[in-house]
Amino acid sequence: MHTRPGKGQCVGVLDACGGIWLRWPQIRLSSEGNEFCRHYIFEREHTLRIDSAVERPIYARYVQITLASVVARTGAVDDFEQLAQTYLQRTGQFARCENAGFRNEKTLLAWLEKQQGRTLAIAILLDSRGKQMSSEAFAAWLGVQRDEGAQHIVFAIGPASGWSDAARRRARLLLCLGQFTMAHSLARLVMAEQIYRASTILTGHPYHTGH
Numbered sequence: 511m512h513t514r515p516g517k518g519q520c521v522g523v524l525d526a527c528g529g530i531w532l533r534w535p536q537i538r539l540s541s542e543g544n545e546f547c548r549h550y551i552f553e554r555e556h557t558l559r560i561d562s563a564v565e566r567p568i569y570a571r572y573v574q575i576t577l578a579s580v581v582a583r584t585g586a587v588d589d590f591e592q593l594a595q596t597y598l599q600r601t602g603q604f605a606r607c608e609n610a611g612f613r614n615e616k617t618l619l620a621w622l623e624k625q626q627g628r629t630l631a632i633a634i635l636l637d638s639r640g641k642q643m644s645s646e647a648f649a650a651w652l653g654v655q656r657d658e659g660a661q662h663i664v665f666a667i668g669p670a671s672g673w674s675d676a677a678r679r680r681a682r683l684l685l686c687l688g689q690f691t692m693a694h695s696l697a698r699l700v701m702a703e704q705i706y707r708a709s710t711i712l713t714g715h716p717y718h719t720g721h
Contacts, residue, residue, distance in 0.1 A: 573656055575601065577702055578610040579667040580618055581694065590695035597702035604709040615669055615677055622664060622680070631662040632682045635673055636697060640684030645718065649708035651683075656712075665705065667697050 577598060598607045612618040625631035632655060643651065655663060665685075668677065678684060687700055710717040 573605040573660060574662045575605050575607050575705060576610050576662065576664045577607070577667075577698065577705070578612065578618060578621075578664055579694065579698055580613070580615055580669040581611050582613075588695055590693070590699045594695070594699045594702040597699075597706040601702075601706045601709050604713060607705075615674060618666060619677060619680060622666075625662050625664070627661040629659060629661050631664050632660050633680055634663065634665045634683045634685050635677060635681040636665070636667045636687060636701065637673055637678065637681075637684040638686055638689070639678075640686035642686045642688065645704060645707050646711060648685075648704060649711035652705075652708045653712050665701055667694060667701065670694070 577594070595609065598609060601607050610621070612621065622631055622633055652663070673681075687697060692700070707718050709715075
């Protein structure tokens with residue numbers, strides 16, 4: 511494999527895949543001379559490799575995001591759920607995303623322990639006792655997990671009665687969306703939108719304007 515110069519200015523970045531990006535962009539070519547991937551620079555500091563076949567960052571192959579929830583009826587769809595799915599689909603530009611519903615906390619925790627990979631799945635539980643963050647702070651936290659090599663990040667919304675102490679101990683982070691009480695499906699929508707917003711902040715996408 512060899513490279514040829516690209517256009518525009520680039521910055522040096524060490525990404526979660528172990529790639530060191532040069533100050534000048536290059537287009538990597540396969541042995542047959544076909545374009546393999548391209549370097550892009552966005553509005554902010556992150557430079558991402560782009561998979562030329564699907565036009566999304568190559569690190570998306572390595573990071574999976576799951577929005578999980580404990581619900582009375584799995585598979586039920588309302589207006590909030592449809593909007594949440596829309597944001598998850600948009601986030602698919604930046605990472606692999608999936609939706610998961612569980613009948614109870616025990617089932618969710620058992621599933622979580624079965625998520626095998628090079629690293630353990632990172633569990634973030636939505637909890638009223640958790641930490642509150644701005645969108646920028648949340649994006650920065652998510653970027654650190656990505657850059658440290660996280661393979662699977664699970665955001666989970668628990669039962670109406672709240673999480674058990676055992677579930678809280680399993681979590682990497684307890685996250686609070688605010689002191690208001692929200693309907694379960696609305697909390698999912700807010701979390702889905704914030705995951706998408708964080709992804710756009712990390713890539714310099716104009717969706718987030720800071721207001």
